[in-house]
Amino acid sequence: MPSGVVVLTDRRVARGALDQVVAGAVAGGARWVVLREKDLPRAERAALAADLRSILADVAGTLIVAGPDPLDGDAVHLPAAGPYPPPTHRLVGRSCHNGTELNRLTTEHYATVSPVHPTGTKPGYGPPLGTKGLHELIQVSPTPVLALGGVETPEQVTACIQAGAAGVAVLGALMRAKDPTRTAASLTRAFQEAVTPKPLKPGAESARSPTATKEGP
DSSP states (O other), X not given: OOOEEEEEOOTTTOSSOHHHHHHHHHHTTOOEEEEOOTTSOHHHHHHHHHHHHHHHHTTTOEEEEESSXXXXXXXXXXXXXXXXXXOOOSEEEEEEOSHHHHHTOSSOSEEEEOOSSOOTTSTTOOSOXXXXXXXXXXXXXXXXXXXXXXXXXXXXXXXXXXXXXXXXXXXXXXXXXXXXXXXXXXXXXXXXXXXXXXOOOTTHHHHHSTTOXXXXX
């Protein structure tokens, strides 16, 4: 199941060759990549998918292909509009933007919910949910949720995880990064810290213990 920092590709805004940007993000800790690039001919897109899978294979990562065609793989991410019912693959996700779309989910394994923050990559959707709206949709979602849209900083990653997201899907912050490895590492670190239980402060356990009562009359 996708979690942590999930990379969404966009070669048109990437600072370098797409495979190099993705390799940098993977070196920084990303283990899930969603291949978009839907305008490419299938043969070119399939070749790109093979390249990205080889990068992810070194770290036991997973490539998810946007659209119903897995391009010789077994993981896809579907648009909100279809197809319905979803195809049968090892891993199927779907884009959602509201409770109605979440209620249509059936056999999907996860959903993205967007836009959390203002973003130019989700035209036509809005207003932004904010972390409060994200939390409300996560509460009614039948599947784990990835937060998507304008998530660019460690603080935003932390807020999304605290709202209940299983991870964050990131496009612009990684595609446009001068150093994708450093950016991915920073975002991944924020995720790991957000999901790691915090140790109790000294004395906190005894203060909560039912035996820690005041003695005397």
